[in-house]
Amino acid sequence: MELVALGTGAASPTLERNVAAYALLRLGEILLFDCGEGTQVQFAKAKLSMYKVSKIFITHLHGDHFYGLIPFLTTLQLNKRTTPLEIYGPKGLREYIDFMKRISQVGFQYDLKITEIDEEFEGGIIFENSEYVVKAMPLLHRIFVLGYSLEEKEKPGHFNNELAEELGIPSGPIRGEIKNGATVTLENGAVVTPEMIIGDPIKGKKVTYCTDTLYYKNSIELANESDLLIHEGTFDPDELEKAQQTKHATSLQAALVAKESNSKNLLITHISSRYVGANRNLIKKGIAEVFPDFTIAKDLMRVKI
Ligand SMILES: [Zn+2]
Numbered sequence: 001m002e003l004v005a006l007g008t009g010a011a012s013p014t015l016e017r018n019v020a021a022y023a024l025l026r027l028g029e030i031l032l033f034d035c036g037e038g039t040q041v042q043f044a045k046a047k048l049s050m051y052k053v054s055k056i057f058i059t060h061l062h063g064d065h066f067y068g069l070i071p072f073l074t075t076l077q078l079n080k081r082t083t084p085l086e087i088y089g090p091k092g093l094r095e096y097i098d099f100m101k102r103i104s105q106v107g108f109q110y111d112l113k114i115t116e117i118d119e120e121f122e123g124g125i126i127f128e129n130s131e132y133v134v135k136a137m138p139l140l141h142r143i144f145v146l147g148y149s150l151e152e153k154e155k156p157g158h159f160n161n162e163l164a165e166e167l168g169i170p171s172g173p174i175r176g177e178i179k180n181g182a183t184v185t186l187e188n189g190a191v192v193t194p195e196m197i198i199g200d201p202i203k204g205k206k207v208t209y210c211t212d213t214l215y216y217k218n219s220i221e222l223a224n225e226s227d228l229l230i231h232e233g234t235f236d237p238d239e240l241e242k243a244q245q246t247k248h249a250t251s252l253q254a255a256l257v258a259k260e261s262n263s264k265n266l267l268i269t270h271i272s273s274r275y276v277g278a279n280r281n282l283i284k285k286g287i288a289e290v291f292p293d294f295t296i297a298k299d300l301m302r303v304k305i
């Protein structure tokens with residue numbers, strides 16, 4: 001998987017940082033997390049195709065996380081998308097989309113499947129297929145907010161073709177049977193079990209996205225053992241009071257969540273526009289001592305997972 005940071009800022013877009021959006025690239029599809037204003041322009045800058053987006057996950061209904069949604073959906077319509085699109089997010093999304101469709105008198109010819117999650121939701125699986133599972137959990141902010149994690153399922157181990165040749169296993173259906181878990185007897189009488197030929201299962205990767213939120217236990221639970229945790233750090237560690245007043249986290253608290261959840265890497269996002277110029281490095285203060293494997297997100301940055 002590969003993650004592309006499309007918007008890493010907080011509240012309002014600046015020349016340096018657009019508002020929240022992250023594209024997660026998987027085999028042939030893109031999963032979009034948040035869709036702040038200008039997200040479709042960021043797609044163009046990142047040379048990504050909007051048409052590959054299969055699912056959009058919205059964290060909460062503050063403008064910097066979803067005001068790009070209607071323009072995004074409308075452009076897909078103008079370009080005659082026909083493949084269905086799924087949107088997940090807090091209750092209110094449907095009303096917003098319906099209202100905009102009504103006053104603009106637009107319709108979408110592609111199938112738009114909206115899954116609204118209400119405030120009683122305590123966390124759990126919201127989507128699952130044969131390849132991965134998406135979970136959501138409520139976090140803690142001024143309005144109802146959801147964190148999301150995507151975890152790939154275990155993949156079968158590598159089939160050792162060289163060893164298969166050595167053992168005299170003919171190409172064709174018999175190899176398929178072994179791949180499917182069958183023990184086979186060859187014409188020469190040798191018995192071959194799948195364990196002899198196939199390596200250990202390959203563990204899937206996990207990505208977690210937590211914004212906007214205070215430092216909160218649910219973030220730690222959701223992010224458990226993530227390969228990559230994307231967590232907000234709107235303010236620097238010395239601005240804890242300001243973070244608490246506005247129900248945001250500091251960069252140091254993002255590092256604590258990464259450490260306590262046993263995550264491997266941390267990407268700190270939702271950076272306030274105050275951290276430019278001489279203030280740029282304040283956001284990094286003391287982070288490495290808590291969690292060394294961190295990066296301050298930048299727009300259009302790509303991270304392999
Ligand atoms: Zn925000």
Ligand SMILES: [Zn+2]
Nearest residue numbers: 060062141212
């Ligand atoms: Zn917010």
